Structure formats: C-alpha cells, structure tokens
Amino acid sequence: MLRTLIAILVLLSIGTAIQADDAPQPTSASAAKEFAALVEEFEQGEPARALAGKSLALAKKHPKDPVAVDALVWIAINVRRGDELSQAMSVLTKNHIKNIKLLPICQKLVRRPALASEKFLRQALEKSPHKSVQAEACFHLADYLKRQIVLMQSLKDPSDRKRLEQYYGREYTQHVVSLTEDEISKDIEQLYKRIAKSFAEVPTRDGTMGQKANLELFAIHHLFVGRIAPDIKGEDIDGKRLKLSDYRGKVVVLDFWGHW
Amino acid sequence: MYPHERSLVKRLANKPFALLGVNSDEDRQQLKTVMEQENITWRSWWNGGSTDGPISTKWQIGSWPTILVLDTKGIIRHIDTGGADVDIEVIEEVVDSLLKELAEKS
Numbered sequence: 001m002l003r004t005l006i007a008i009l010v011l012l013s014i015g016t017a018i019q020a021d022d023a024p025q026p027t028s029a030s031a032a033k034e035f036a037a038l039v040e041e042f043e044q045g046e047p048a049r050a051l052a053g054k055s056l057a058l059a060k061k062h063p064k065d066p067v068a069v070d071a072l073v074w075i076a077i078n079v080r081r082g083d084e085l086s087q088a089m090s091v092l093t094k095n096h097i098k099n100i101k102l103l104p105i106c107q108k109l110v111r112r113p114a115l116a117s118e119k120f121l122r123q124a125l126e127k128s129p130h131k132s133v134q135a136e137a138c139f140h141l142a143d144y145l146k147r148q149i150v151l152m153q154s155l156k157d158p159s160d161r162k163r164l165e166q167y168y169g170r171e172y173t174q175h176v177v178s179l180t181e182d183e184i185s186k187d188i189e190q191l192y193k194r195i196a197k198s199f200a201e202v203p204t205r206d207g208t209m210g211q212k213a214n215l216e217l218f219a220i221h222h223l224f225v226g227r228i229a230p231d232i233k234g235e236d237i238d239g240k241r242l243k244l245s246d247y248r249g250k251v252v253v254l255d256f257w258g259h260w
Numbered sequence: 261m262y263p264h265e266r267s268l269v270k271r272l273a274n275k276p277f278a279l280l281g282v283n284s285d286e287d288r289q290q291l292k293t294v295m296e297q298e299n300i301t302w303r304s305w306w307n308g309g310s311t312d313g314p315i316s317t318k319w320q321i322g323s324w325p326t327i328l329v330l331d332t333k334g335i336i337r338h339i340d341t342g343g344a345d346v347d348i349e350v351i352e353e354v355v356d357s358l359l360k361e362l363a364e365k366s
Contacts, residue, residue, distance in 0.1 A: 228336075237295065254329075255261075
C-alpha cells in the first residue's frame, strides 16, 4: 500500500515537472512585465544582491509560468552567494532540471561553491534530456571539484579556515573537510572520461568538449609533481631542433615565458 | 626574471643543470634582438608565436611565466604557476637539493 502511494506521488511529481517545462502555460503579461522591470533596474545599476529577493518572490508567485525559470536563472547567473541563490538552485533542480535554459548556469556555478550548486550540476548531468546541458554540467562539475580541492587545502590553515567559514558558511566548509582529495580527484577524472566517451562531439567556443576533456585528462596523467614530464620536440628560436628528453641526466628548469 | 636566471645559469655552469624556455612571443626577429640585449644565452622552444601555441596548450599553461623543475630522470619535482609571483628562491632551493642528492649518490 505504502509502495503504491509512493509510486503515485512520484508519478505526480514527474507530472508537474513535465507540465512545468514541456507544456508551459503562456507567460502572463503581468509576470513578464515584473521581470522586465527587474532586469531594467539591474541594468540601471541596482546590485544583483539587492534584487535577488524580488526575483525569487516573482518565481514563487508564478511557479508554472516560464518567467519563473527566467527569474531563477537570472539569480543563478548574477548573484554570487547567499540564501536566495541556494533557494533558486534548489527550485531549478527540483522543478526545471530538464529545461534548456539552464545551459548558461553550469559555467557560472564553478564560482558559486555551495551544496546546492554541486547538487544542481550532478542532477543536470544525469537528468537533462539535452546533450549540450549534460556536457556543460559534466565539464563544469569537474572544474567545480578542482576548485573544491584548492578550498580544502586552504581550510587546513586555522586562520584561513575561520575566514572561509564566514564566507562560505559552516555547512559547506564542513562538507568539504569531510572529503578526501583522493576521492575528489578520482571523481574529476571519471567526469572527464565520461565527456570523452559520451559528449565528445558537443561543440564549445574553443574546440569540442572531447578535445577539452582530453587536454584535462592529459594534465591529470602527466602534469603533476611526481609524474614524468611529457617530451617536447620542436625547434628553438633559431630554428634548430630541440628535444627535452635529450636533457635526461641533468636537472632542468623549464620556463614558459614571453617578453612582455 | 632575467637577472635571476642569468645568475642561476652562471652559478651552475659546471653542474649537470640546464635552463630551457618555451617562448610565446609573437615576433621572432624582435625576440632575437631582446635575447641578445638581455644576454639570454639559454635555449627556448618556439611556441608558434602565441600563448595559445602547441606546446603551452598541451601543457595547459595558464599563467606566464610558469616554471617547472625536472629531475635527472625527467620527473616533475616542482611546479610554480605563479605568473609574476613565481617564487624564484624556492625554485633555486629545489634545484640545489636535487643537485645535492645527485652528488651524494655518485
């Protein structure tokens, strides 16, 4: 009996999700007007943080209107942190994860460390029907996790930790210190491998997703302290052949430089 | 950077040590003049005239300079991606300790 009930509830919630995204009701003129006014205020110089509450309220007032997604996406793109951002992320994750409009958020969340950001990226990767969104979510989740490792290292310093706790909130910093660098690194590698396997053809501004993921995998496998440096074969400034592996037996300082 | 590098090259002239560069300037002729003026005697690969050249792209270099120290087996022992903030003293320490390791072994 309980199981049937749960099944019905699950069906119902799927039903509303489909309704919210696949068969949106026409935008109500007043909601659209309210949102346009908010964007206008922002463009006139009102800080995003000050408008976040208004945007969230708008989305809550018209939950089934397409403007709700616009208002929530606007928060995710323009507001750096805070409770409104977390709330916007959870509503997007829960009700609109299949929406194509989520595409530009993925990259932004790399710099919005919060439990809600990570959850969103993971759900978008698994549940979005759009390959472009899945690929973006996958790539930027890996990037997000790379930054999490840096944060984890900073949290080891007690004085930094206090400051970071204040900035990111205790819940998030405690989550980060409960992880191990090894686990996260493996996770990152798996995400890039998944891109190379499943989303390789998805185009980006600089090359395909597959090319970008393979560069990252190359770095993971070779460009770390303790790894053998990849060989460099090419020509020097005068056009003479120059090969890094010819310098085995010597200690080498390798300087990537430019005169500027 | 150049004075530090010049003194490093001079100090370790008789040791199993080499300084090598990967240069991302745009103009090769102009670079040759600069290298003469600045007395840059060590060799550099030509990165194709761009910071997006083939070597720096493959090595995922995002800040200039980025400096690595490799031991005699070619293993990366130190990476400094600090750009203008590279810590040359730490780099020298790593080099010196690797050379000391080597001297003790032989």
